[in-house]
Amino acid sequence: MYENMIAITNRHLCDEFSYFEQLQFIASLHPKAIVLREKDLSPEEYAELAGKAIEICNNENVMLILHNFYDVAIKCNHPFIHLPLHILSELDKQKGSFFKIKGTSVHSVEDMLLAKKLGADYAFAGNIYETDCKKGLAGRGLDFLKSVVEIADFPVYAIGGITAARMPEILQAGAAGGCMMSGFMKMTP
Numbered sequence: 499m500y501e502n503m504i505a506i507t508n509r510h511l512c513d514e515f516s517y518f519e520q521l522q523f524i525a526s527l528h529p530k531a532i533v534l535r536e537k538d539l540s541p542e543e544y545a546e547l548a549g550k551a552i553e554i555c556n557n558e559n560v561m562l563i564l565h566n567f568y569d570v571a572i573k574c575n576h577p578f579i580h581l582p583l584h585i586l587s588e589l590d591k592q593k594g595s596f597f598k599i600k601g602t603s604v605h606s607v608e609d610m611l612l613a614k615k616l617g618a619d620y621a622f623a624g625n626i627y628e629t630d631c632k633k634g635l636a637g638r639g640l641d642f643l644k645s646v647v648e649i650a651d652f653p654v655y656a657i658g659g660i661t662a663a664r665m666p667e668i669l670q671a672g673a674a675g676g677c678m679m680s681g682f683m684k685m686t687p
Contacts, residue, residue: 500529502665502675503682504563504622504655507534507551511683521551524682525558530675533580535565545570552576563601572596583609586616603657605638610646610654618652622677625658626668630680640671647672 505524509517524532534551536544544567552574555562563578564571568589571579577598581589586602594600594617601620604610613621623646627637637659647654653674660668660676668676 499662500527502669503529503660503662504675504677505529505532505682506657506677506679507532507536508679508683509536511680518550518554520683522554522558523685523687525555525560527682528558528560529682531561531563531578533563533565533677535580535679537566541567541570545573548574548576563599568593568597580622583612583616586618587612604646607645607649610649614649614651620653620655620674621646621650622655622657623647623673624656624677626656627659627664629659640667643668643671643673 507521512520532555534548536547539547548564548570551562561578563580564576565580566582566585568579568581572593577596579597580601583602583604586600599619600617601622602613602618603622604613605624610621623643625635625637626639626643628635643656655675655677656668656673657677660678661681665676
């Protein structure tokens with residue numbers, strides 16, 4: 499059911515479970531991947547969190563993608579990273595070559611063109627719908643999604659207000675899947 503969905507973490511959204519129990523539960527659902535997006539942590543705190551998350555995801559055979567902290571990913575010998583576009587553009591070739599998969603986020607056609615030029619392997623495109631995560635920011639809509647999918651030569655995942663119920667229209671627009679934060683972080687067994 500979740501094979502086309504990517505879970506985005508946010509430990510501030512956990513309800514009844516501890517963070518690692520929630521992460522274990524999400525991994526047991528076998529989404530396409532989990533992005534460990536805890537950008538308010540220090541690199542040291544993130545490294546500690548990443549070590550535990552890598553173990554959980556490896557045990558469930560689910561791809562874990564580290565976010566933002568590329569030096570932590572290299573230290574952890576973890577070759578999957580998601581970087582904001584401006585950080586991807588600053589990543590030197592030597593460090594960049596470590597990663598088997600590098601993803602980024604795009605918010606315009608111009609961003610998608612840059613992501614392609616920088617060698618991204620996938621992109622999150624959004625926000626597609628209005629979302630609590632970006633209060634007051636109108637969704638860019640399915641036409642935007644179609645326009646970036648059209649020029650991409652790699653998988654594009656919709657982000658922003660994505661729910662399981664919206665997946666059919668996301669897939670019909672050409673996306674490889676969708677990303678969900680709140681839905682996964684607040685889900686209970």
